[in-house]
Amino acid sequence: MTPRVAASQSRGIVVVGAGLVGPVAAMYLARRHGPVTVLEQRPDPRGTSTRADRSLTVILSARGWRVMEDLGLAERVRGLCLPLKGRMGHLPDGSTDFTPYSRDGSPIWAVERRRLQHLLLDAAAATPGVELRFGQRVHAIDLDGPRVTVGDDSGTHRLSCTRLLGCDGARSAVRAAMVRRGARERVGTLELAYQEINLPLPGCDPEIMHYWPAGDALFGAFPMLSADLFAGSVFLRREGPAPSFAAASSPEDRARQFHDLFPQLTAHITDLRDQLAVKPVSTVSLVRCDTWVHGERAALLGDACHAMAPFMGQGMNCGFEDARTLVRLLDETGDWGAALARYQDVRRADGDSIADISHEHYRTMSRLPGQSETELESAVIRRLQDLFPGRFVPLYERCAFSEQSYASAWADEQALRRVAHALTRSHGTAVRDLTDDQLRRHRLLV
Numbered sequence: 001m002t003p004r005v006a007a008s009q010s011r012g013i014v015v016v017g018a019g020l021v022g023p024v025a026a027m028y029l030a031r032r033h034g035p036v037t038v039l040e041q042r043p044d045p046r047g048t049s050t051r052a053d054r055s056l057t058v059i060l061s062a063r064g065w066r067v068m069e070d071l072g073l074a075e076r077v078r079g080l081c082l083p084l085k086g087r088m089g090h091l092p093d094g095s096t097d098f099t100p101y102s103r104d105g106s107p108i109w110a111v112e113r114r115r116l117q118h119l120l121l122d123a124a125a126a127t128p129g130v131e132l133r134f135g136q137r138v139h140a141i142d143l144d145g146p147r148v149t150v151g152d153d154s155g156t157h158r159l160s161c162t163r164l165l166g167c168d169g170a171r172s173a174v175r176a177a178m179v180r181r182g183a184r185e186r187v188g189t190l191e192l193a194y195q196e197i198n199l200p201l202p203g204c205d206p207e208i209m210h211y212w213p214a215g216d217a218l219f220g221a222f223p224m225l226s227a228d229l230f231a232g233s234v235f236l237r238r239e240g241p242a243p244s245f246a247a248a249s250s251p252e253d254r255a256r257q258f259h260d261l262f263p264q265l266t267a268h269i270t271d272l273r274d275q276l277a278v279k280p281v282s283t284v285s286l287v288r289c290d291t292w293v294h295g296e297r298a299a300l301l302g303d304a305c306h307a308m309a310p311f312m313g314q315g316m317n318c319g320f321e322d323a324r325t326l327v328r329l330l331d332e333t334g335d336w337g338a339a340l341a342r343y344q345d346v347r348r349a350d351g352d353s354i355a356d357i358s359h360e361h362y363r364t365m366s367r368l369p370g371q372s373e374t375e376l377e378s379a380v381i382r383r384l385q386d387l388f389p390g391r392f393v394p395l396y397e398r399c400a401f402s403e404q405s406y407a408s409a410w411a412d413e414q415a416l417r418r419v420a421h422a423l424t425r426s427h428g429t430a431v432r433d434l435t436d437d438q439l440r441r442h443r444l445l446v
């Protein structure tokens with residue numbers, strides 16, 4: 001017998017997912033566009049902690065701060081953050097390589113994901129018009145209604161709404177509904193997985209992100225506000241021969257592999273084997289989708305439409321910017337159909353661009369000196385950025401310290417790379433000998 005499904009009418013917009021982007025979207029929308037109900041499949045995470053997400057650190061940069069300011073949360077969020085001035089590569093020969101995040105010394109900000117999410121949920125719950133409902137799994141969606149079928153402890157019920165926003169992460173049910181209506185998605189898993197390992201790093205500056213490149217692997221560590229520890233993660237290939245997670249399945253094998261890759265670190269981690277035994281190996285989902293909206297009724301935001309590799313620290317920032325852009329377009333057009341169409345046009349190109357940039361950034365960070373075929377071009381690029389600081393802005397700075405659209409930042413970077421390539425092709429290694437003046441007047445640069 002088919003179970004009876006109760007039906008109800010929501011008061012307005014339904015947001016699926018109360019991760020990081022869902023509460024932000026709800027706060028923006030409730031202020032201008034009426035009541036918002038947020039449906040989250042998991043229990044309320046506030047007041048509980050799980051081992052799995054205890055220490056994951058995320059970076060807030062300019063786009064994220066803009067959103068926190070819009071929502072009046074910047075000061076409270078700042079209280080949870082630590083500033084980071086740059087990243088320090090610790091190379092196998094014992095030398096170090098410091099890269100400031102910005103040329104004027106401005107920091108990016110590290111925050112424990114769990115703390116940030118709790119703050120956002122508290123703020124959303126306190127926003128007039130926002131209702132958070134936990135333990136509500138959306139498992140069927142009618143995009144035209146729009147209408148969702150929700151399962152909870154009491155059974156199954158249907159909820160109609162005026163608009164439906166999918167902030168439900170990489171395995172989005174809202175995106176799945178769009179795919180059933182013809183949207184095309186590309187969903188995958190990053191070839192690297194990661195495992196968190198917390199460690200003390202005596203002598204390491206806590207205002208810097210530290211990383212240890214090992215060619216095929218990378219260890220990265222962020223300072224933590226709540227402990228005298230750094231929150232580290234080892235990134236390794238999921239499959240294939242060593243070094244990989246597949247090649248070392250027992251905690252002992254993993255500890256041995258870790259020691260072979262990062263001998264400088266093992267002395268600091270007295271409980272390495274225990275941590276490797278209990279902490280999960282996490283994979284990273286990758287999502288692209290050619291359709292982000294359904295008419296004037298539904299839209300995707302955040303990882304639901306652009307889950308990406310984490311190495312630029314932009315996934316959440318991009319998701320926050322999605323919400324801000326959508327609301328801005330609604331303000332400008334006063335019309336959901338026009339706003340959603342424009343939202344898809346603008347943000348899909350941005351989402352694809354930052355996903356490409358993020359994937360490439362891992363190669364840059366994990367690479368050892370001498371491994372790059374384009375080292376000469378990279379040196380030329382740095383020189384051009386010094387010589388023309390307004391014209392050639394480092395890509396990281398464009399993404400993390402500006403609100404330039406990701407697509408246009410990526411296009412500017414490609415243009416810079418073409419100039420550097422042309423210079424090295426026409427001068428070879430003698431490009432290093434060109435004087436500043438010769439470069440300034442070079443035909444490729446005027």
Ligand SMILES: Cc1cc2nc3c(=O)[nH]c(=O)nc-3n(C[C@H](O)[C@H](O)[C@H](O)COP(=O)(O)OP(=O)(O)OC[C@H]3O[C@@H](n4cnc5c(N)ncnc54)[C@H](O)[C@@H]3O)c2cc1C
Nearest residue numbers: 017019020021041058059138168169302303313315316317
């Ligand atoms: C290792 C790592 C480091 C990262 N570092 C950074 C960083 O430094 N800076 C940065 O900007 N980004 C970073 N990111 C990316 C960032 O974590 C994500 O982009 C962000 O969490 C996406 O938020 P979201 O709300 O879109 O999705 P999620 O956080 O995945 O939330 C989706 C929510 O929807 C709920 N849900 C799913 N399906 C349903 C359903 N059917 N019904 C009801 N609820 C549902 C889920 O339970 C979940 O709570 C990192 C990611 C990783 C993996």
